[in-house]
Amino acid sequence: MKKLIGLLLVLLLVFAACSNEVGEDDGGYVAVTAPEESPEEVPTPKELPEVEDIEVIEEEPVRIQRPDAEPTMVIALTIDDGPFSYTYRLLDILEEYDVRATFFVIGRHVQNQQEQARLIHEAGHELANHSWAHNNMGSADPDLIRTELEDTSAAIREITGEDPIFFRAPNLNYGANLTEVTTELGLPIIGADAIGQDWNDIAPDRIAANVVNAATDGGIILLHEQFSASTLRTKEALPLIFGELWNAGFEIITLGELVERRGVELQPGVLYNRIG
Numbered sequence: 001m002k003k004l005i006g007l008l009l010v011l012l013l014v015f016a017a018c019s020n021e022v023g024e025d026d027g028g029y030v031a032v033t034a035p036e037e038s039p040e041e042v043p044t045p046k047e048l049p050e051v052e053d054i055e056v057i058e059e060e061p062v063r064i065q066r067p068d069a070e071p072t073m074v075i076a077l078t079i080d081d082g083p084f085s086y087t088y089r090l091l092d093i094l095e096e097y098d099v100r101a102t103f104f105v106i107g108r109h110v111q112n113q114q115e116q117a118r119l120i121h122e123a124g125h126e127l128a129n130h131s132w133a134h135n136n137m138g139s140a141d142p143d144l145i146r147t148e149l150e151d152t153s154a155a156i157r158e159i160t161g162e163d164p165i166f167f168r169a170p171n172l173n174y175g176a177n178l179t180e181v182t183t184e185l186g187l188p189i190i191g192a193d194a195i196g197q198d199w200n201d202i203a204p205d206r207i208a209a210n211v212v213n214a215a216t217d218g219g220i221i222l223l224h225e226q227f228s229a230s231t232l233r234t235k236e237a238l239p240l241i242f243g244e245l246w247n248a249g250f251e252i253i254t255l256g257e258l259v260e261r262r263g264v265e266l267q268p269g270v271l272y273n274r275i276g
């Protein structure tokens with residue numbers, strides 16, 4: 001054992017000597033060493049204030065106001081992938097700011113969260129078809145697409161009493177089979193052009209910037225309630241989006257309202273990223 005420790009010590013010394021050599025013979029490069037810490041500047045735990053000494057200042061959330069000026073542009077707000085048990089959180093925010101949105105809901109989620117789906121409808125928002133199970137449908141079997149869309153419309157009809165009139169493809173994945181079936185079922189395909197990218201792990205102000213920077217008159221905002229963490233971020237992003245868009249002269253409305261105000265008739269099977 002002693003021999004082994006001795007051997008290790010020798011190896012360490014040789015290594016240290018080699019390191020120095022490299023440092024000294026390094027062609028004029030100055031070896032960078034970590035700055036020495038000055039221990040006197042580091043507060044000891046005793047010097048830290050007691051918890052009760054800290055005055056907690058409750059920050060008032062910035063209340064965003066609608067400007068007095070009449071809006072000059074319109075944009076639709078759409079929120080995908082719900083409903084979930086926590087959908088009411090988004091509904092509370094929308095209620096607080098008096099904004100109505102179009103919820104592209106997943107059929108099986110509607111079946112599992114009928115109460116939340118009902119809350120969406122009762123708050124004056126719109127329910128639209130986002131497939132039954134959120135699988136890519138561009139090139140899926142036409143019979144499967146038809147079943148998914150019809151079952152979802154039936155689940156929505158149970159809540160609202162009416163068939164949904166808009167469809168959005170899961171993951172915005174398109175293809176000939178989807179075009180064929182949506183044409184047959186009389187559903188236009190709704191895309192988006194102001195996409196928050198809130199499925200990524202990004203801060204609320206980044207989500208808001210993604211939307212605001214892409215906002216156009218007649219555009220369609222896409223946000224999600226799919227992931228619980230993202231729901232919190234999306235919830236925080238909403239007031240930022242409202243404030244910025246209102247100040248820029250936008251009115252934020254549902255897709256149905258946007259189509260009505262534009263006075264256009266959407267064609268089944270056709271993709272709309274905005275209502276121009």
Ligand SMILES: [Zn+2]
Pocket residue numbers: 080081130134170171
């Ligand atoms: Zn989706």
